[in-house]
Amino acid sequence: xxxxxxxxxxxxxxxxxxxxxxxxxxxxxxxxxxxxxxxxxxxxxxxxxxxxxxxxxxxxxxxxxxxxxxxxxxxxxxxxxxxxxxxxxxxxxxxxxxxxxxxxxxxxxxxxxxxxxxxxxxxxxxxxxxxxxxxxxxxxxxxxxxxxxxxxxxxxxxxxxxxxxxxxxxxxxxxxxxxxxxxxxxxxxxxxxxxxxxxxxxxxxxxxxxxxxxxxxxxxxxxxxxxxxxxxxxxxxxxxxxxxxxxxxxxxxxxxxxxxxxxxxxxxxxxxxxxxxxxxxxxxxxxxxxxxxxxxxxxxxxxxxxxxxxxxxxxxxxxxxxxxxxxxxxxxxxxxxxxxxxxxxxxxxxxxxxxxxxxxxxxxxxxxxxxxxxxxxxxxxxxxxxxxxxxxxxxxxxxxxxxxxxxxxxxxxxxxxxxxxxxxxxxxxxxxxxxxxxxxxxxxxxxxxxxxxxxxxxxxxxxxxxxxxxxxxxxxxxxxxxxxxxxxxxxxxxxxxxxxxxxxxxxxxxxxxxxxxxxxxxxxxxxxxxxxxxxxxxxxxxxxxxxxxxxxxxxxxxxxxxxxxxxxxxxxxxxxxxxxxxxxxxxxxxxxxxxxxxxxxxxxxxxxxxxxxxxxxxxxxxxxxxxxxxxxxxxxxxxxxxxxxxxxxxxxxxxxxxxxxxxxxxxxxxxxxxxxxxxxxxxxxxxxxxxxxxxxxxxxxxxxxxxxxxxxxxxxxxxxxxxxxxxxxxxxxxxxxxxxxxxxxxxxxxxxxxxxxxxxxxxxxxxxxxxxxxxxxxxxxxxxxxxxxxxxxxxxxxxxxxxx
Ligand code: ANZ
Numbered sequence: 001x002x003x004x005x006x007x008x009x010x011x012x013x014x015x016x017x018x019x020x021x022x023x024x025x026x027x028x029x030x031x032x033x034x035x036x037x038x039x040x041x042x043x044x045x046x047x048x049x050x051x052x053x054x055x056x057x058x059x060x061x062x063x064x065x066x067x068x069x070x071x072x073x074x075x076x077x078x079x080x081x082x083x084x085x086x087x088x089x090x091x092x093x094x095x096x097x098x099x100x101x102x103x104x105x106x107x108x109x110x111x112x113x114x115x116x117x118x119x120x121x122x123x124x125x126x127x128x129x130x131x132x133x134x135x136x137x138x139x140x141x142x143x144x145x146x147x148x149x150x151x152x153x154x155x156x157x158x159x160x161x162x163x164x165x166x167x168x169x170x171x172x173x174x175x176x177x178x179x180x181x182x183x184x185x186x187x188x189x190x191x192x193x194x195x196x197x198x199x200x201x202x203x204x205x206x207x208x209x210x211x212x213x214x215x216x217x218x219x220x221x222x223x224x225x226x227x228x229x230x231x232x233x234x235x236x237x238x239x240x241x242x243x244x245x246x247x248x249x250x251x252x253x254x255x256x257x258x259x260x261x262x263x264x265x266x267x268x269x270x271x272x273x274x275x276x277x278x279x280x281x282x283x284x285x286x287x288x289x290x291x292x293x294x295x296x297x298x299x300x301x302x303x304x305x306x307x308x309x310x311x312x313x314x315x316x317x318x319x320x321x322x323x324x325x326x327x328x329x330x331x332x333x334x335x336x337x338x339x340x341x342x343x344x345x346x347x348x349x350x351x352x353x354x355x356x357x358x359x360x361x362x363x364x365x366x367x368x369x370x371x372x373x374x375x376x377x378x379x380x381x382x383x384x385x386x387x388x389x390x391x392x393x394x395x396x397x398x399x400x401x402x403x404x405x406x407x408x409x410x411x412x413x414x415x416x417x418x419x420x421x422x423x424x425x426x427x428x429x430x431x432x433x434x435x436x437x438x439x440x441x442x443x444x445x446x447x448x449x450x451x452x453x454x455x456x457x458x459x460x461x462x463x464x465x466x467x468x469x470x471x472x473x474x475x476x477x478x479x480x481x482x483x484x485x486x487x488x489x490x491x492x493x494x495x496x497x498x499x500x501x502x503x504x505x506x507x508x509x510x511x512x513x514x515x516x517x518x519x520x521x522x523x524x525x526x527x528x529x530x531x532x533x534x535x536x537x538x539x540x541x542x543x544x545x546x547x548x549x550x551x552x553x554x555x556x557x558x559x560x561x562x563x564x565x566x567x568x569x570x571x572x573x574x575x576x577x578x579x580x581x582x583x584x585x586x587x588x589x590x591x592x593x594x595x596x597x598x599x600x601x602x603x604x605x606x607x608x609x610x611x612x613x614x615x616x617x618x619x620x621x622x623x624x625x626x627x628x629x630x631x632x633x634x635x636x637x638x639x640x641x642x643x644x645x646x647x648x649x650x651x652x653x654x655x656x657x658x659x660x661x662x663x664x665x666x667x668x669x670x671x672x673x674x675x676x677x678x679x680x681x682x683x684x685x686x687x688x689x690x691x692x693x694x695x696x697x698x699x700x701x702x703x704x705x706x707x708x709x710x711x712x713x714x715x716x717x718x719x720x721x722x723x724x725x726x727x728x729x730x731x732x733x734x735x736x737x738x739x740x741x742x743x744x745x746x747x748x749x750x751x752x753x754x755x756x757x758x759x760x761x762x763x764x765x766x767x768x769x770x771x772x773x774x775x776x777x778x779x780x781x782x783x784x785x786x787x788x789x790x791x792x793x794x795x796x797x798x799x800x801x802x803x804x
Contacts (some may be wrong), residue, residue: 001633001636002632002633002636002640002712002715004599004600004601004602004603004711004712005597005600007711007712007714007715008113008115008596008600008601008602008711010711010715011115011710011711011714011715012112012113012115012711014714014725015117015725016112018725019121020117020725020727021074021117021118021119021727022119022121023071023072023073023074023119023122024071025073025508025509025521025525026521027071028071028524029071030069030070030071031069031070031071032070032071032072032073032524032525032529033061033062033065033066033070033071033072033073033529033530034072034073034074034525034526034527034528034529034530035058035059035061035062035065035072035073035074035528035529035530035532036058036074036075036504036507036528036530036531036532036564037054037055037058037076037531037532037533038054038531038532038533038534038537038541039076039077039078039079039500039503040078040079040107041078041079041080041082041084042078042079042080042100042103042104042106042107042125043084043103044084044088044099044103046103046106046107046110046591046593047107047110047111047591047592047593048590048591048592049573049590049591049592049608049620050534050570050572050573051592052114052592052604052605052608053570053571053573053608053614054532054533054534054570054614055111055114055116055532056114056116056605056608056609056708057532057568057570057609057614057671057673058074058530058532059074059115059116059117059605059707059710060609060668060673060707060708061530061668061669061671061707062074062117063117063706063707063710063727064665064668064669064704064707064731066117066727066728067703067707067727067728067729067730067731068730068731069730069731072117073119073122073507073508073525074116074117074118074119075118075119075122075123075124075507075510076111076116076118076120076123077122077123077124077125077126077503077507078104078107078123078124078125078126078127079126079496079499079500079503080100080103080104080125080126080127080128081126081127081430081431081432081493081494081496081498081499082430082496083428083430083496085099085100085103085430086428086429086430086462089429089430089462090462090463093461093462095458095459095462096429096430096462097127100125100127104125108120108123110592110593113593113596113601114592114596114601114604114605115601115602115605115710115711117710117727122507122510123510124503124506124507124510126432126498126499126500126503127430127499129453129455129456130453130511130513131499131503131506131510132432132453132499133452133453134502134506134515134516135432135494135498135499135502136432136433136434136435136447136452136453136454137449137452137516138502138516138548138552139424139432139434139435139494139498140435140446140447140449140452141551141555141557142192142551143436143446144446145551145555146193147192147193147196147551148190148191148192148193148424149190149191149193150188150189150190150191150444151188151189151191151193151421152186152187152188152189153186153187153188153189153191153330153421153423154184154185154186154261154329154330155184155185155186155187155189155423156169156170156182156183156184156289157182157183157184157185157187158175158180158181158182158467159180159181159183160175160178160180160181161175161177161178161180161466161467162466162467162468163427163464163466163467163468164187164189164427165182167289167291170182170289173287173288181287182287183286183287184261184285184286184287184288185286189421189423189425190423190424190425190434190436190490190492191421191422191423191424192421192422192424192547193421194419194420194421194422194543194547195417195419195420195421197546197547197550197551198222198224198417198419199224200550200561201218201222201543201546201547201550202219202222202224204546204550204561204562205218205219207561207562208562208564208565208566208567209565209566209567210564210566210567211535211567211568211569211615213535213538214535214538214542214567214569217538217539218538218539218542218543221418221419221539221543222417222418222419223417223418223419224415224416224417224418225245225415225416225417225418226245226413226414226415227243227244227245227246227247227332227413227414227415227416228243228244228247228402228405228411228412228413228414229241229242229243229332229333229411229412229413229414230242230244230247230250230313230337230405230410230411231313231410231411232256232310232311232312232313232337233310233311233313234268234308234309234310234311234321235308235309235310235311235318236271238267238268240258240264240310240333240335241333241335242256242332242333242335242336242337243331243332243333243335243336243414243416244336244337245373246339246342246343246373247398247401247402247405247411248360248361248383248389248394248397248398248401249339249341249342249343249360249361250312250314250337250339250386250401251312251314251315251358251360251383251385251386251387251389252339252340252341252342252357252358252359252360252361252385253312253317253319253337253338253339253358254319254338254339254340254350254355254356254357254358255319255320255321255322255338255349255350255353255355256310256319256320256321256322256335256336256337256338257302257321257322257323257324257326257327257335257336257338257346257349258305258321258322258323258324258327258334258335259323259325259327259328259329259334259335260278260281260282260285260286260302260323260324260325260327260329261282261285261286261329262329262334262335263329263334264334264335265278265282265305265323268305268308271307271308272305272306272307272308273306273307274303274304274305274306277303278303278305278323281301281302281303281323281325282323284301284325285323285325288325290328293325293326293328294326294328300324300326300345300348300349300352300353301324301325301352302322302323302324302325302326302349302352302353303322303323303324304320304321304322304353305320305321305322305323308320308321309321312337313405313408313410314387314401314404314405315387320355322338322349322353324349326345326349330420331416331418332416338350338355339358339360340355340357340370341357341358341359341360341361341366341370341371342359342360342361342366342370342371342372342373342376343370343372344369344370344372346370347366347369347370358385359371359384359385360383360384360385360386361376361381361382361383361384361394362381362382362383362384363376363379363381363382364376376394377394377395378395380393381393381394382394383397389401422544422547423495424494424495424498425490425492425493425494425495426492426493426494426495427464427467427468427469427470427492428464428469428470428492428493429456429459429462429464429469429470429471429493430456430493431493431494431495431496431498432456432493432494432498432499433454433455433456433471433489433490433493433494434490434492434493434494435447435451435452435454435490436489436490437480437487437488437489437490438487438488438489438490439485439486439487440485440486440487441485445485445487454489456493457471457474457476457477459471459473459474460473461473468491469491469492469493470491471489471491471492471493472491474491477489478491497540497541497544500541500544500545501541501544501545501547501548502516502545502548502549502552504528504531504545504563504564505517505522505526505549505552505558505563508521508522508525508526509521509522516557519557519559522558522559523559526558526559526560526563527560527562527563527564527565528563528564528565529565529566530565530566530568531564531566531567531568532567532568532569532570533567533569533570534569534570534572535569538569542564542567545563545564546562546563549561549562549563568614568615568671569615570614570615571612571613571614571615571616571617571618572617572618573590573608573611573617573618573619573620574617574618574619574620575619575620576619576620576621576622577619590620592604595625599625599626599628599629600629600632600711600712601711602632602708602709602710602711602712602713603625603628603629603632603709604625604628605708605709606628606631606632606677606708606709607624607625607627607628609673609674609677609708610624610628610673610674610677611624611674612674613672613674614671614672614673614674631681631684632709632712634684635684635701635705635712635716636712636716638684638687638688638693639687639693639698639701639702639716640716640719640720642693644687644690644691644692644693645692645693645695645698645720646692646693646694646695647694647695648692648694649694649696650690650691650692650694652686652690652691652692653683653686653687653690653693653694653697654738655738655739655743656682656683656686657683657694657697657700657701657734657738658734658735658736658738658739659679659734659739660679660680660682660683660701660704661700661704661732661733661734662734662736662739663675663676663679664676664679664680664704665731665734667679668704668707673708676704677708680701680704680705683701684701695720698720699717699720699732700732702716702717702720702726703717703726703729703731703732704732706726706727710726710727713726714726714727717729739762740761740762740763743759743760743761743762744759744760744762744796744797745757745758745759746758746759746760746764746769746772746773746797746798746799747797747798747799748773748776748779748798748799748801749798749799749800749801750779750782750783750801750803751782751801751802751803751804752800755776755778755779755782756773756776756778756779758772758773758776760772762796765795766793766795769793769795769799770791770793770799772799773791773799773801774801779801782801782803783801783803786803786804787803787804788801788802788803789802789803789804790802
């Protein structure tokens with residue numbers, strides 16, 4: 001019987017001492033394989049049961065690839081800036097760095113205990129100055145190229161706290177902390193211009209092997225829409241533009257709606273007759289979030305701008321102008337042409353404000369509901385009530401009307417993205433300092449390369465006061481002076497997602513002190529061949545890293561357009577009763593370390609891979625853990641403790657062994673670990689049935705199993721007489737001919753009863769099976785004197801004869 005505690009420690013020590021998994025990064029003689037895990041945030045509570053799931057998946061593949069002759073890079077590190085450490089610092093007055101270091105050590109010991117094949121010499125931590133030096137440097141390039149900039153943006157502003165709040169810090173128009181009123185207000189924000197990358201990000205999605213659902217989420221997040229911007233004259237002077245994706249409905253306009261918080265309303269204010277009403281409605285609007293405003297089911301509130309009328313350029317018709325909070329100031333032009341017959345929001349607005357409707361597309365009754373584009377596009381529907389365009393199909397009309405307006409010089413085709421600027425500053429301490437100084441002369445200065453890294457200063461007090469950034473407390477640090485010019489440093493820090501947007505590049509060259517990574521190395525190692533992590537990052541991290549990499553690619557600093565060639569999301573591990581494990585249900589939390597102690601890391605890894613398909617959510621089952629352990633003991637008994645192993649091949653296992661190598665190899669490649677394990681189980685069952693086990697077959701199985709259960713794998717390998725680690729043994733190969741010529745037992749039934757059996761090669765065809773079945777003496781006896789009505793042959797299984 002094997003003692004998991006002893007052998008797991010033994011092999012972990014061996015790997016460390018022999019630097020078994022240290023990657024020789026400059027060895028370009030072999031093909032490369034880069035396996036990447038989403039690095040954890042080193043929280044105080046350590047790993048949870050979900051971590052080993054994805055990590056084991058990449059571990060298995062990387063171990064197989066190594067045995068297949070690849071030079072493998074499989075690194076690990078920590079996303080170590082973030083809120084929990086900051087909160088700890090505020091509460092205790094201690095620097096969050098100490099707390100973070102302690103957590104990193106704990107995480108590392110837990111990961112080592114699980115036997116992963118990480119090259120620990122490449123570990124990075126985003127809060128380490130050696131790492132954030134280059135986060136700042138890349139940010140600086142983005143800034144110099146105009147992709148990072150200060151932009152006037154609507155933000156949630158809390159006057160009492162004197163700070164900007166994120167959407168989740170605002171509840172019902174009040175600050176979560178203190179319950180003070182929060183309003184939408186334009187302020188200069190440090191942003192990264194995501195829309196500048198939108199089209200490239202969309203195009204790139206077609207090149208990568210990612211889950212379709214994740215690509216679709218990214219497409220929706222980017223939210224590209226193609227339409228037309230059209231200028232409308234205001235009666236009595238002035239004009240404004242609208243953005244529409246449905247120009248074909250232009251003859252159906254019965255009113256216009258402007259964003260209440262946009263500049264246009266302010267410009268028009270002197271001409272508005274019901275100013276008080278309008279101002280009150282604007283106040284109401286700015287206390288709402290965009291989400292609340294665009295909610296489809298909400299009532300269509302708004303107010304008429306008395307004294308303001310717009311002119312429809314196609315027919316000169318004068319229509320009323322309103323404000324309504326469903327129109328957002330920062331999308332399109334902040335103004336819409338309203339067509340109640342063909343847009344449901346406009347329809348409801350028209351009903352609420354008693355406005356007429358004009359149907360312009362034929363094909364559906366519009367008295368109860370608008371006839372919208374998703375119902376008429378591509379259906380051959382034709383225009384009505386549209387002067388010279390009447391009778392054209394919608395598609396023809398889109399082209400013709402756009403052309404007319406463009407020729408009139410009042411329209412242009414435009415593309416809009418829902419994708420917004422990525423606000424890149426937080427009023428927090430525990431993040432990368434932004435390397436910008438606001439100079440006294442009003443200019444913004446970005447630090448020189450030799451002024452980087454800009455180190456986060458130690459503070460007496462880590463709490464921001466009056467809602468201000470904690471770095472405002474760093475009286476000395478924030479003052480900047482160079483060559484007699486004075487300024488004040490930016491005191492907000494970068495968001496949590498900064499470091500994780502490029503960490504995969506740094507792993508390739510983690511200790512380079514002159515550049516973020518050597519280009520020659522990047523060229524050899526990028527892209528990441530397999531990236532495994534949770535689906536919760538589908539848009540955030542996975543979008544931000546594509547943006548940074550895309551930018552670096554354009555600068556010639558990253559060799560690939562897309563950083564992650566293949567992406568897989570592991571499923572969630574649920575509690576025993578199917579409930580999501582986590583903070584809210586502490587009673588269901590499984591601590592991997594406890595399982596490792598009791599059953600061993602190999603058992604935990606095997607169990608998590610056997611629970612079900614990697615991508616599926618699966619409930620934890622303690623009995624399953626038990627079962628996994630028992631099976632490992634069963635493997636050990638037959639391959640190590642029995643005296644069945646033999647150097648001569650009895651050929652009893654030829655078929656099952658070759659089949660197992662083929663299936664496991666394919667399954668590992670496609671991350672089908674549960675079915676690979678099932679196949680190994682079948683193999684072990686066969687071993688128990690036969691008289692002798694050909695030693696090379698036993699070794700092949702041990703190699704494959706060692707990817708999932710590396711400690712027991714190494715141990716068995718050694719016990720079979722090997723002195724070197726199993727990690728670099730050439731991967732077992734299978735003999736296709738052994739698969740084809742193998743036999744199976746064909747059962748013969750006559751009228752539903754088994755009357756005989758015979759062994760034939762697997763590839764025997766139907767006719768031959770029929771013949772063989774009919775020639776069996778026992779079968780002949782049964783059909784003697786009867787007429788054969790039907791013979792059903794199931795290849796590889798059974799011949800069924802119906803006779804009477
Ligand atoms: C007239 C029209 C008629 C429209 C019709 C739709 C249907 P997407 O696809 O999301 O880009 N819109 C434009 N700017 C807006 C803003 N700032 N706030 C809220 N809505 C805005 O949607 C584009 C459509 O959303 C535009 O097309 C416009 O309404 C509205 F039968 O114009 B449409």
